Structure formats: C-alpha cells, structure tokens
Amino acid sequence: MLPFSTYEFFLVMGAFIGMLLVCKLWLKDNAYKYVLAGLNLLFLSVFFPQPLHFFVLIIYSYFFVYLFSTVLKPKLKIWGIIILLLPMLLVKFDIQIASYPFKINNLLSFAGLSYASFRIVGYYMDKAPTEKMANPFTYFNFLSFTPTLLIGPIERYGRFQAAEATGFSTLTSEHFITGWNALLKGLVFKYICAEVVDRYWLGGLEGTTYSSLSSLNDYYAYYFYLFFDFAGYSFMALGIGYMMGMKVPVNFTNPFVAVNPQDFWRRFHISLGDWLKDYFFTPLYMFLTRKKSLKKYPITRQNTALLLTFTLMGCWNGFTSNFVLSGLLFGTYSLIHNTYVIQCKKKNKDVVFGTMNPKAVRWISIIVTFHLTAFALYVFSGRF
Amino acid sequence: MKRVGLQYLLPATIAVVVLYFSVATINQYCFTLPVLPTADQNMRYLDNFSNNRQFEHTFLAANDSSETIYLMGSSELTHTSSAAPYNFIPDHFQTKVVAIGHAGNQCFSIYSQLLANQDKLECAPIVILLSPGWFHTGFSAGTASSSFLEYNTPTFLNQVLANAPDDEFRAYEAKRIADFYTEIVNPDLSLKLLNYEHQSSKSFLHKGCYYPLIAVDEWLNRKKYEMIGKPEKPVYRRKAIVSEAIRIDWDSLFIASKEEQRKRSTSNDWWIEDAFFAETNGDNGRLFPVSDANNTELEDFRMLVKLLKARKANVSFVIMPLNPSYYENCAELTPVMRHLEKELKANHFPFLNTWDSNPKTFDNGILSDVMHYSDYGWYRVNQFIVNTYHLAK
Numbered sequence: 001m002l003p004f005s006t007y008e009f010f011l012v013m014g015a016f017i018g019m020l021l022v023c024k025l026w027l028k029d030n031a032y033k034y035v036l037a038g039l040n041l042l043f044l045s046v047f048f049p050q051p052l053h054f055f056v057l058i059i060y061s062y063f064f065v066y067l068f069s070t071v072l073k074p075k076l077k078i079w080g081i082i083i084l085l086l087p088m089l090l091v092k093f094d095i096q097i098a099s100y101p102f103k104i105n106n107l108l109s110f111a112g113l114s115y116a117s118f119r120i121v122g123y124y125m126d127k128a129p130t131e132k133m134a135n136p137f138t139y140f141n142f143l144s145f146t147p148t149l150l151i152g153p154i155e156r157y158g159r160f161q162a163a164e165a166t167g168f169s170t171l172t173s174e175h176f177i178t179g180w181n182a183l184l185k186g187l188v189f190k191y192i193c194a195e196v197v198d199r200y201w202l203g204g205l206e207g208t209t210y211s212s213l214s215s216l217n218d219y220y221a222y223y224f225y226l227f228f229d230f231a232g233y234s235f236m237a238l239g240i241g242y243m244m245g246m247k248v249p250v251n252f253t254n255p256f257v258a259v260n261p262q263d264f265w266r267r268f269h270i271s272l273g274d275w276l277k278d279y280f281f282t283p284l285y286m287f288l289t290r291k292k293s294l295k296k297y298p299i300t301r302q303n304t305a306l307l308l309t310f311t312l313m314g315c316w317n318g319f320t321s322n323f324v325l326s327g328l329l330f331g332t333y334s335l336i337h338n339t340y341v342i343q344c345k346k347k348n349k350d351v352v353f354g355t356m357n358p359k360a361v362r363w364i365s366i367i368v369t370f371h372l373t374a375f376a377l378y379v380f381s382g383r384f
Numbered sequence: 385m386k387r388v389g390l391q392y393l394l395p396a397t398i399a400v401v402v403l404y405f406s407v408a409t410i411n412q413y414c415f416t417l418p419v420l421p422t423a424d425q426n427m428r429y430l431d432n433f434s435n436n437r438q439f440e441h442t443f444l445a446a447n448d449s450s451e452t453i454y455l456m457g458s459s460e461l462t463h464t465s466s467a468a469p470y471n472f473i474p475d476h477f478q479t480k481v482v483a484i485g486h487a488g489n490q491c492f493s494i495y496s497q498l499l500a501n502q503d504k505l506e507c508a509p510i511v512i513l514l515s516p517g518w519f520h521t522g523f524s525a526g527t528a529s530s531s532f533l534e535y536n537t538p539t540f541l542n543q544v545l546a547n548a549p550d551d552e553f554r555a556y557e558a559k560r561i562a563d564f565y566t567e568i569v570n571p572d573l574s575l576k577l578l579n580y581e582h583q584s585s586k587s588f589l590h591k592g593c594y595y596p597l598i599a600v601d602e603w604l605n606r607k608k609y610e611m612i613g614k615p616e617k618p619v620y621r622r623k624a625i626v627s628e629a630i631r632i633d634w635d636s637l638f639i640a641s642k643e644e645q646r647k648r649s650t651s652n653d654w655w656i657e658d659a660f661f662a663e664t665n666g667d668n669g670r671l672f673p674v675s676d677a678n679n680t681e682l683e684d685f686r687m688l689v690k691l692l693k694a695r696k697a698n699v700s701f702v703i704m705p706l707n708p709s710y711y712e713n714c715a716e717l718t719p720v721m722r723h724l725e726k727e728l729k730a731n732h733f734p735f736l737n738t739w740d741s742n743p744k745t746f747d748n749g750i751l752s753d754v755m756h757y758s759d760y761g762w763y764r765v766n767q768f769i770v771n772t773y774h775l776a777k
Contacts, residue, residue: 011596
C-alpha cells in the first residue's frame with residue numbers, strides 16, 4: 001500500500017493518530033520520537049511494498065553522510081553528493097546491462113526514492129563538520145515519516161528535528177483543525193478537482209470534430225490537472241502531518257497568480273524550488289563567482305546558474321527529452337526575467353512596461369506567466 | 385477538544401452515516417450498469433474478457449450443440465488465417481474451437497483465468513500455446529499487470545476468492561498479484577483482497593494489521609454485489625467430443641502450405657515473409673535468456689501445469705519455435721524449452737514440440753515471421769489437436 005493510493009491508507013493514518021493521542025496521555029514529550037519511529041517502522045515493514053529497499057537506503061545514507069562529513073571531510077562536497085545520490089541516479093539513468101535481462105530499475109527502484117534522496121542530500125549539505133551526527137531515530141523519522149514518504153514536500157532536517165522535538169505538545173485541537181482543513185482541501189483537490197479535469201477536460205477533444213484544437217485544450221487542462229493532483233497530495237500530507245503533531249511545510253500557494261517565473265517557483269512545489277535554490281543554485285553561483293574569468297560578468301554567472309538549476313530540475317523527473325526540455329524552458333524563462341530585472345535596476349525604470357499602470361502590468365504579468373508556465377508543463381507532460 | 389468534536393468529527397460522522405444509508409439510492413440514480421450483449425454462440429476468437437464480459441460465464445463450457453476446445457495463447461492467435469485452429473477445426477468438424485488471447489496473455493494470466501473457473505476444469509478440452517518469447521528478457525518476469533487485468537476481470541477474481549481460502553493455488557494467485565499490485569491504479573476490491581490476503585500471510589504482525597482492512601473490504605465487496613447484482617452463474621455444460629468420419633489429407637496440406645510460405649519469402653533464405661524481413665533490415669536478432677531463479681514465467685508455467693493436473697483438465701500443449709536462422713543464439717533458450725518438455729512429460733500431458741534451435745534441422749516454413757506460425761505451422765497444430773482429441777475416426 002502506497003501512501004494516498006487507496007482509502008485504506010487513511011484508515012491506517014486514522015489509527016496512527018489515535019495511537020499518538022493515547023500515547024500523549026501516558027508518555028512524556030521526549031518519547032514522541034520513539035513512538036513516531038515505531039509507527040513509521042510499522043508502516044514501512046507491514047504496508048510499504050519494498051521495505052527492505054527503504055531500510056537499506058536509510059542505513060546506506062547514514063553511513064556515507066557520517067563517512068564524508070565526519071571522517072573524510074573532502075574539500076568539495078560534490079563527491080559525497082554523488083555517492084548519496086547514486087541509487088537514484090542508477091534508477092533515473094534506466095541502465096540495462098547486456099548480461100542481465102532486466103533493467104537496473106527493476107532491482108533498485110522503489111516508491112519515494114527521489115524524495116528521500118533529496119532529503120538526504122539536504123541533510124548532508126546542512127551538516128557542519130563539527131556537528132554531531134543526527135539521532136538515528138530522528139534521522140529514521142526524517143526519511144520515513146509516512147505522510148511525506150512518497151510525494152514530499154521535501155523536508156529539511158533542521159526543521160523536522162525542531163518539529164519533532166516539541167513532542168506530544170503539538171497534538172492539540174488547533175493543530176488538529178489546521179490538519180483537518182488541509183486534509184479536506186487535499187481530498188477535494190485530488191479526488192474531485194483533478195479527477196474531473198482528468199475525466200472530462202484532459203484529452204476531451206480527441207476524436208471529436210474539434211480534434212485540431214486538442215493540443216491547445218490539453219495545454220491548459222494539463223496545468224490544472226497537475227496542480228490539483230500534486231497540490232492535493234501535498235495538502236493531504238500536510239493535513240495528516242499536522243494531525244500527527246508534525247508541522248509539514250506548505251508546498252503550493254496559488255501558482256496561477258504568479259507574476260514571473262521566480263514568483264511561480266515560490267508558489268508551485270515550493271520545497272523543490274527552495275531545495276534547488278539552497279543546494280544547487282547558490283553553491284553553483286558562488287563557485288562561478290570565484291572564477292576569475294567570470295568576475296566581470298555577473299549577469300552571465302547568474303543566468304548560467306539559473307539555466308543549469310532548472311535543467312537539473314527537469315532531469316530530476318527522468319532523463320527523457322520532455323523532462324529535460326521543460327527544465328530548459330523554465331530555465332530560459334527565468335534567465336529572461338532575470339535579465340529584465342537587472343536591466344530595470346540598472347536603468348532605474350521598467351524597460352518593458354515603462355510608466356504603465358502597475359495594476360495593468362500585474363495583470364499582463366500574470367497572464368504571460370500563466371501561459372508560459374502552462375506551455376512548459378505541457379512539454380513536461382510529454383503529450384505533444 | 386469539544387470544538388473539534390462538535391465542528392469536525394460530528395459532521396464527519398453524520399456525513400458517513402448519511403452516505404451509508406443513501407449509497408444505494410445514489411447509485412440507482414447516478415450510475416447505470418452497461419447492458420451486456422448476448423454471448424454469440426459462433427464466436428471463434430476473443431481478444432480478452434474485459435471487452436467481452438458476456439463470455440465470462442460461458443468460458444470453458446461446451447456450446448449448445450457440441451463440445452468446445454479452448455485454445456489459449458498470445459500474439460500468434462492474432463495472426464488469423466483459414467488454417468488457424470479456431471477457423472480450420474470448426475470449418476471441418478462439429479467440435480468448435482474458441483481462441484482466447486493476444487500479446488501479453490502469458491502463463492500467469494492463463495493460470496488465473498483457469499483457476500477462476502476451476503469448477504469447470506475437469507475434462508475441459510484446452511490447448512495452450514507456449515511461446516518461447518515468454519521465457520526470455522523482461523517477459524520472463526511474468527504477465528504484465530495491464531495484460532493480467534484484460535483477462536482477469538472482477539468476476540473471475542471474485543470466483544478465485546470463492547475458492548477454498550487455504551488452497552495452494554489461491555495462495556500462489558495472491559502472491560503473484562501482490563508482485564505487481566502497486567502498478568495498478570484504482571484496483572478492484574477483489575484484487576485488493578487477494579493482495580491483502582498475501583500480505584497478511586507474511587507474519588503474525590501482518591495478519592493483525594491487515595485483518596480489519598480485509599474485513600472492511602469483504603463487507604464492501606458484498607455490498608457492491610448486492611447493488612450491481614451477482615454475475616450470472618457459470619454454465620457447467622460438458623459434452624463428449626464426437627469423432628467424425630472425416631479424412632484430412634494432411635500431407636497435401638503440409639506440402640501446399642509450405643510451398644506457399646516459400647513463395648512469400650523470396651527476399652531471404654530464412655523463410656521469413658518478405659514484408660517482415662524488410663523490417664529486420666536483414667539483421668539477426670538476439671535472445672536474452674534468464675537463469676531459472678529469475679524466470680518467474682517458468683515458475684508460473686509449473687503452477688499452471690500443477691493446477692491443470694490437480695483439476696484433471698483434458699489439456700494439451702504446443703511448444704512453439706523461434707526462427708533459429710534469425711535468432712543467432714537460439715540454442716541458449718533450449719534448456720528452458722527442455723524444462724517445459726520435461727514438466728509436461730512428467731505430468732503425462734500430450735504436447736507438440738516444434739522447438740528446434742538448429743538452423744540445419746529446423747522445419748523451415750513453419751513460421752511466417754520469426755515467432756508466429758505460418759499456415760503450415762497451424763496445419764501441424766491442427767493435426768495435433770485432431771489426433772489428441774480424436775476428432776476424426
């Protein structure tokens with residue numbers, strides 16, 4: 001049983017919340033992480049399809065984070081990152097060895113591998129060499145927390161640890177109500193809105209007299225479908241997380257009203273945008289800044305880092321042309337927008353809209369961003 | 385907590401209670417079941433059961449006027465011609481042949497269809513075409529989930545659930561479904577129940593955790609069938625196969641059809657039809673045999689044979705060949721083919737083995753391309769069926 005794949009999952013989560021509430025009556029706050037670890041362990045070992053894969057990844061990552069951050073301490077963190085991402089990379093590259101009839105995927109792949117890998121790298125990047133290794137129970141909970149196991153949001157270790165440390169005290173009626181509302185919102189998004197878009201809108205013109213407009217129809221429908229589906233999952237994860245006493249970060253806030261690509265990634269899959277900014281864009285930009293040959297070209301440095309960051313984001317979903325192309329498109333949008341912002345700052349005026357009414361500028365920006373984003377996501381869908 | 389109870393939990397409970405009492409009415413007004421057409425008694429080929437639900441209850445039964453032989457296989461059945469058994473035999477004999485399958489209908493899919501209808505298996509005449517392609521590369525991982533669902537409808541899966549719960553065949557079915565369960569979107573309750581049954585058999589802890597889920601799903605499944613009505617009860621007709629005084633000149637058919645195949649493959653010496661040979665660009669193909677330990681398809685085959693033996697089906701098998709001139713490492717698959725032969729011999733099932741990995745001794749012309757029978761190949765199968773089931777005196 002995968003998280004959110006079937007109604008029984010919600011029954012199991014209901015039982016988990018009930019168990020935590022009962023434990024709150026009898027146990028002290030510091031026991032919370034052990035109870036949570038017990039529940040996560042129970043879900044993984046009894047309900048999760050490939051528990052052994054997950055356990056091996058947790059042990060593998062804990063060992064290599066320790067090795068690279070405490071023992072070897074290499075100057076460049078990239079070696080550690082490559083080792084920690086190795087299982088995911090082997091799966092994404094879809095390798096087939098001539099002497100073996102199945103693809104490597106068949107052996108290594110399991111649900112939630114990508115999200116777990118991103119969390120692991122985040123922890124490794126944040127960990128200072130002098131800092132003690134994470135508590136094994138907290139680390140286990142960090143990677144295997146059931147509501148966010150499969151589809152994120154991409155948690156940060158520091159934030160997770162802080163939320164966990166509050167113990168049973170966060171199992172309050174306020175948290176329950178916040179969680180309940182988010183869960184209902186997620187259920188409506190995922191099981192009503194996304195389902196309606198998928199059944200009645202997406203591909204709705206195929207085989208009709210308007211089939212020439214089918215691509216255009218799908219262009220908009222897919223954006224709405226993806227949003228409701230993905231945001232639905234994220235809100236459900238947030239809701240159940242809150243009800244279990246853990247603050248799960250918000251992952252979507254009205255992406256349809258984004259005014260530029262930067263703003264879009266602050267609203268759509270926020271945790272991925274933040275992760276890429278903190279662990280890829282910023283280190284890459286710093287690296288390029290240290291290059292003497294690029295010192296005189298700050299815009300080139302920024303734009304290079306932007307383009308590579310979004311290309312990586314595309315590749316995260318797989319190394320197929322539609323994913324890479326959509327990443328490149330988002331990179332290009334950001335690059336153009338970044339150049340525009342820098343030019344505006346330089347010339348101290350809006351180089352495109354001039355003195356146009358700010359409200360009108362805002363509406364135009366929303367419409368342009370919406371269409372460009374819809375196009376990039378349509379490319380991402382591979383439906384073209 | 386009072387606020388949570390009054391404003392959130394109480395309305396949710398009321399909603400669930402209201403839904404419980406009104407679900408039948410909602411279904412009655414909002415959802416209508418499709419009306420199935422009447423099962424055509426003269427149907428000779430079914431691509432699957434999900435598109436032919438009206439044939440679910442007649443599967444493995446004789447038709448009104450004579451016995452029916454069921455021919456089960458995969459892609460070869462879609463290469464239709466007058467020589468194919470489901471055309472040739474009904475055209476010449478009283479006994480009918482109904483073929484079921486297209487690409488992907490591998491051992492586990494066939495096993496599951498037969499297990500669902502195990503009450504009708506005793507003496508049921510069945511011919512199973514074993515394709516070597518099932519036992520190499522990724523195909524050896526067993527029937528794909530999408531193919532399985534085409535043939536194993538909720539009706540059939542519920543019939544499996546009606547079998548004795550401690551049955552080893554049902555346990556194998558549940559285990560194999562569990563292997564691909566996560567690939568299935570919106571699984572039917574019957575699939576869920578079989579998967580949970582397997583999961584709960586893993587340990588005492590699993591049993592305890594899955595028990596309430598199984599209880600809820602069983603109850604829902606019962607409710608579902610109360611609403612949509614139970615499927616039609618399977619027909620248990622079984623007739624004696626009539627031996628008719630018909631003489632077929634097999635030798636002439638073999639010679640003529642082989643000659644025809646030669647004429648169709650003028651562009652090569654491998655007896656591959658020109659149109660297909662053009663697609664290969666004259667290149668050789670390669671097989672990717674799998675060790676027995678990794679060959680799930682082989683395990684599925686063994687269970688299929690075991691089931692048919694246990695249920696005393698009147699079953700026979702045809703082991704199909706591959707073109708050894710095209711597949712340069714054909715001999716590497718011979719050990720697997722020997723396993724099949726050995727298993728069939730050990731269980732005393734009649735079979736026709738047309739596998740030959742040696743290009744020098746291979747019966748050229750038996751295939752139209754590299755893996756599907758030509759008319760000549762089908763005539764060889766027809767002869768085998770006629771002899772095995774004594775259709776001709």
